[in-house]
Amino acid sequence: MHASFVPPRQVKIGDAAAFVGTTPRAIRHYHAVGLLPEPERGGDGRRRYGYDDLVRLLWIRRMADAGIALEDIRDATADESHDRAGGTDVAHVLERLEQSLAAQQAELRHRRTAVRRMRAEGSRLGLLSDFVARRLQDxxxxxxxxxxxxxxxxxxxxxxxxxxxxxxxxxIALATHPDLRERSDRVDAAEEALDDAVAVDDPRVAQVAAERHAFEEALHARIEDSGLARDDDALFDAWEALHPAPAPGPGAMSAAAALGKLPHDLSPARLRCMELAAELDAQEPRKSKEPQEP
Known part of the structure; x- marks a missing residue:
């Protein structure tokens, strides 16, 4: 046959959908999400689709059938320049889509690794980031x-x-020094006993504050002696190597904002105890050696 196919200059949405193998509803969705520009309407107020519209619909369908999300197709074509015929440079679009899919694949690998680690740890340790969990792994x-x-x-x-x-x-210091853990438990229990029934000027408040201060001094000295403080310096170096130009991520919250959203159930006496302990800490510089318990 020598006859050539001459398509009509414009077709209605139903004919366009039938030719592409989709539905009018799907084409309207393409318009709604910004994937396909709205065509001009005829004298009857109905949309009319030309040859370039049908071509665009065809390659949208091909990419969608390949598993590419419509949002990815839209984002990849949003800023693309058009050639003289008014069509989009499909090769450039596919290149951008491949880059987007590679980034998504990397993110999925990261998530799968995180879930696998959570399952392997079998505890809350798996919920912490790799950077934190690595310090606790030994x-x-x-x-x-x-x-x-x-x-x-x-x-x-x-x-x-x-x-x-x-x-x-x-x-780590508490986990590896049972004497410190026992002392920490005693101080914690004493602080918890400062409930709403205890007045802020009760002598026990100042006593527990002094115990907290003495314990923190002892803990700091043990951390210094065990070399954990030097490990902190290495942590800063490792962090800077991983994040040479840190920037807040999506949904990042400032420390002040996060602390403000934390629920606190502390009695006035316990809050006063914390203030007194902080004052003692500010008055007395930390010692290089652990102070003797009274």
Whole structure:
């Protein structure tokens, strides 16, 4: 046959959908999401699609059938220049789509690795970032308490992985020095006893503040002696190497904003105890050696 196919100059949406192998509803959705420009309407007020519109619909359908999301197709074509015929440079679009899919694939690998690690850890340790978890990886199983891991999870949300990794040194010291852990438990219990029934000027408030201050001095000295403080310096170097130009990520929250959203259930007496302990800490510089318990 020598007859050539001469398509009509413009067709209605139903004919365009039938030719492409889709539905009028799908084409209207392409318009709504900005994937396909709205065509001119005829004298009857109905959309009319030309040859270039049908070609664009065809390659949209081909890419969609290949599993490419419509949003990705739209984003890849949003800023593309058009050639003389008014069509989009499909090769350039596909290049951008490949880059987008590669980035998504990398993100999926990252998520899968995170989920796999959470399953392997079998505890809250798996919920922490790799940067924090690596500092805790040499500790024996069960040496960290659930409350320790919960505190690290909150710290990472407020101050980021670096802040939580630094705080991890505290829990490493407690996990590897039973005497410090027992002393910490005693101070914690004394603070918890400062409930709403205790007045802020009760002598126990100042006594517990002094105990907290003395314990923090002892803990700091043990951290210094064990070399954990030097590990903190290495953490800063490692963090800077991984993040040479840090920038807030999507949904990032400032420390002040995050702390303001944390629920606090502390009695006035306990808050006063914390203030007194902070004042003692500011008055007395930390010692290089652990102070003797009275």
């Amino acid at each position: 500790l024996p199983d069960g040496s960290l308490r659930q409350a320790d891991l919960d505190s690290l999870l909150v710290t990472e949300r407020v101050f980021g992985p670096l802040g939580a990794a630094v705080q991890a040194g505290r829990f």
